[in-house]
Amino acid sequence: MWKTITLVKLAYPVLAGAVLIGPVGSAGASELEVVVSSKPAHALVAGVMRGIATPAVLVDGTASPHTYAMKPSDAQAVNAATVFFRISESLEPFTGKLVKSLPKSVRVVSLAEAPGLRLLARRSGGTFESHAGKGHDQGHGAKGDRDPHVWLDPGNAKAMVAEIVRVLTAVAPADADKLKANGGDVSASIDALDARLAEDLKPLAGRPFIVLHDAIQYLEQRYRLAAAGSITVSPDVQPSAKRLAELRRKVRSLGAVCVFSEPHVDQRVVNAVIEATPARTGVLDPEGTALRPGPEAYEALMTGLARGLAGCLGGLS
Numbered sequence: 187m188w189k190t191i192t193l194v195k196l197a198y199p200v201l202a203g204a205v206l207i208g209p210v211g212s213a214g215a216s217e218l219e220v221v222v223s224s225k226p227a228h229a230l231v232a233g234v235m236r237g238i239a240t241p242a243v244l245v246d247g248t249a250s251p252h253t254y255a256m257k258p259s260d261a262q263a264v265n266a267a268t269v270f271f272r273i274s275e276s277l278e279p280f281t282g283k284l285v286k287s288l289p290k291s292v293r294v295v296s297l298a299e300a301p302g303l304r305l306l307a308r309r310s311g312g313t314f315e316s317h318a319g320k321g322h323d324q325g326h327g328a329k330g331d332r333d334p335h336v337w338l339d340p341g342n343a344k345a346m347v348a349e350i351v352r353v354l355t356a357v358a359p360a361d362a363d364k365l366k367a368n369g370g371d372v373s374a375s376i377d378a379l380d381a382r383l384a385e386d387l388k389p390l391a392g393r394p395f396i397v398l399h400d401a402i403q404y405l406e407q408r409y410r411l412a413a414a415g416s417i418t419v420s421p422d423v424q425p426s427a428k429r430l431a432e433l434r435r436k437v438r439s440l441g442a443v444c445v446f447s448e449p450h451v452d453q454r455v456v457n458a459v460i461e462a463t464p465a466r467t468g469v470l471d472p473e474g475t476a477l478r479p480g481p482e483a484y485e486a487l488m489t490g491l492a493r494g495l496a497g498c499l500g501g502l503s
Contacts, residue, residue, distance in 0.1 A: 218358045221264050223272035223281055224251040225474040226337040227297055227346070229483035231271050233372040234350045236481055238361050241271075243479045248450055250475060251278040260284070267292050268357055271350065274298035277334035293357060298334055300349035303342050305332045306403055313415025313436050314400055335472060338404035338491075340380040343484065344373050372481075379485050384409060386492050393499045395444040396437060396459065398451060401472040405491060414440045417459060430458050437463045444498035446470045468498030 220241040222228035228243040235241055242263055245254045251273070261284060264270050274296050275282045285294045298305075308331050336342045351369035355362040387409040394414040406413050415436055418425045425433070437445065437460065446468045447456040456467050471477070471494070474487040 217268070218354065218361065219266060219268045220354075221267040221270050223270075223278045224254075225477060225479050225483055226487060227271050227273050228479050229474075229481060229487070230297075230337075230343060230347050230372065231350055232479070233375075233481040233484070234347060234354060234365055234368045236368050238358075238364055238368075242267075245278070246479060248475045250473060251280075252473075254278065254280045256280040256284060261287070264288060264292065269293045269295060269353060271295050271297060271353075273336065274334050293353065295349070295353050297346045297349060298332075298336050300345050302345035302348065303336055304339060304404075305336065306407060307331055308333045309400055309403065309416075313396075313433070333400070333403050335401050335404055337484070338402055338472060338488075339408050340376050340383070340488070341408070342404065344376050347372050347376070375485065379488060380408075383488060383492055387411065387495065390495055390499050394440045394442045395446060395495075395499060396433065396442050396465075397446045397470065398448050398456070401448075402470060402491065405472075405488075411495070414442050417445075417455065424455065433459045434461065434463060437465050443500070444468050446494070446498065448472070449476050466498050468494050470494045 218235065218239045220231060220235065220239065222231050222241050222243050224245040225243060228241060231241045244256070244260050244263070245251045264284060265288060268291075270285070270288070270292055272278055272281045272285075272294070275285075277298070288294065310331075337346065347369050351365055354365050358365070391410045392412050394412045396415045396417065397413055398417050400413070400416040402411075402413070405411065415433065417429070417433060436442070442463075442465050444466045445456050445459050447453055447470075449469060449471050453467070459465075460467060470491055471487070472491065474483055477483045477486050477490075
């Protein structure tokens with residue numbers, strides 16, 4: 187049974203702001219003290235650490251890593267850590283100042299820089315909202331103009347798992363065998379998930395749709411899906427009236443089947459896009475904001491995306 191617990195280690199201050207999700211009794215079984223920025227990375231780290239220790243996650247609940255405002259207790263938690271995993275500063279801007287202030291004892295790992303990742307360029311222009319001059323979104327990529335939502339390609343998720351194992355075995359050699367075995371189990375489960383998703387999403391290939399913001403490109407490329415455009419660069423930035431009119435024309439001209447929103451976003455924006463078009467609306471959660479953190483969250487996130495796509499585009503019961 188999983189529940190929220192708070193990790194206390196006598197050698198460090200209480201991690202007052204960290205949320206720890208794991209099996210009761212596993213905390214304190216290892217010298218590893220690990221904090222992870224947000225849920226997609228946390229799911230992979232928690233899987234590798236299963237039965238050894240329970241990593242903390244900073245961006246919990248319905249918060250988005252794009253707009254998260256860090257609390258003082260978050261800094262306290264990371265300062266006490268052995269390793270701090272994040273996706274990237276551009277995906278999680280709140281981590282920028284944080285990592286610059288950390289003691290040398292904390293190892294910072296940006297998983298968007300893991301060896302073996304397949305990185306895609308951000309799409310911009312045409313029916314995809316331009317990133318130029320959009321405030322903090324200008325740097326919204328893993329490196330330069332790279333799309334930072336790397337975990338949505340299962341091949342990338344496996345590369346991230348390999349990097350997590352490499353880092354954790356280096357800092358906790360006594361747990362190396364267990365960490366490597368867990369990493370193999372997580373990678374095997376990702377392979378099985380990938381095969382299921384490929385089969386489930388095959389009927390959706392070529393059916394055009396529009397997304398709120400361009401966050402699922404890696405999923406599209408992996409499974410040959412057909413996003414026709416995005417409404418806005420960031421879900422917290424409202425599209426202009428001119429942009430809405432352009433998107434309505436595009437929905438009609440492409441015969442877009444669906445326009446997808448995201449959790450906790452004003453549905454009126456999407457309703458405005460589909461006005462006077464035959465398109466339907468759906469909801470996608472690429473960052474897992476609606477999920478409970480833990481080792482199972484990655485599979486839940488990817489399965490939820492597949493179901494969300496199929497529910498609106500058609501193809502799965």
